[in-house]
Amino acid sequence: xxxxxxxxxxxxxxxxATLEALRTELKHLRTGRASVGLLEGIQVEYYGQPTPxxxxxxxxxxxxxxxxxxxxxxxxxxxxxxAVRISDLGLNPAxxxxxxxxPVPPPTEERRKExxxxxxxxxxxARVEIRHHRHEANDKVKKESKAAxxxxxEEKRSLEDIQKMIDKAIHDVDAIIKAKETDIMAR
Numbered sequence: 001x002x003x004x005x006x007x008x009x010x011x012x013x014x015x016x017a018t019l020e021a022l023r024t025e026l027k028h029l030r031t032g033r034a035s036v037g038l039l040e041g042i043q044v045e046y047y048g049q050p051t052p053x054x055x056x057x058x059x060x061x062x063x064x065x066x067x068x069x070x071x072x073x074x075x076x077x078x079x080x081x082x083a084v085r086i087s088d089l090g091l092n093p094a095x096x097x098x099x100x101x102x103p104v105p106p107p108t109e110e111r112r113k114e115x116x117x118x119x120x121x122x123x124x125x126a127r128v129e130i131r132h133h134r135h136e137a138n139d140k141v142k143k144e145s146k147a148a149x150x151x152x153x154e155e156k157r158s159l160e161d162i163q164k165m166i167d168k169a170i171h172d173v174d175a176i177i178k179a180k181e182t183d184i185m186a187r
Contacts, residue, residue: 002140004150004158011137011162015130015169022126022173026180029115034061034104038091039069044076044083053080057100067091067102074098107184115184123177127170134166 002010027037036059043050053059057071057080069084071077077095084093084102090111093102107115138159145155 002144004141004144004154007137007140007144008158008161008165011133012165014133015165018126018129018133019169019172019176022122022176025122026119026176029119029180029184033064034067034102036061036067038089038104039067039084039102042083042087044079046076046079053083056080065104067104069093069100069102070098071100112184116181119177119180119184123173126173130166130169130173134162137162 027035028041036054039053039059042053044053044056045051046056053069056073056076057069060068060070062068069080071080074097077097077100080100081093081095084091084100090107091102091104093100095101141150141155141158141162144150145152150158
């Protein structure tokens with residue numbers, strides 16, 4: 001049997017994991033400024049294995065409009081170039097055989113609106129997941145009440161506490177999405 005405190009702690013942990021996953025997803029959206037976070041999801045073929053780009057090269061952003069990729073093995077340059085080109089980032093890398101330069105042009109107004117839509121989609125997914133956590137926590141509390149391990153007053157109080165946690169988490173999601181939207185739409 002779980003205690004009400006354990007149920008609340010588990011729910012809070014799952015909510016924080018959802019918020020962290022949302023922040024991670026939003027890192028991959030282009031805002032017009034060069035950021036090595038843009039390249040995080042890119043995998044390259046390295047000795048027959050798909051490998052994250054940051055494990056085969058040094059990544060840097062020397063200024064707001066350029067990314068530099070320095071592969072540890074120069075033979076990887078064409079592979080990395082191809083991986084960046086086929087990603088859905090819309091970037092066009094150029095290589096000199098040792099270093100890959102990736103210019104990051106500011107997105108068009110239309111592209112910015114698409115990115116905002118995508119960010120809102122990530123936000124809605126996070127909200128649905130958080131509501132799912134509430135549903136599971138409420139079910140566990142009600143189960144404990146039916147098993148008579150907690151009183152009806154404690155059940156009611158616990159359900160209210162869980163709802164407050166969920167309301168705060170939804171507010172956090174809204175704030176994260178609003179900040180990303182502002183970041184994307186800024187010229």
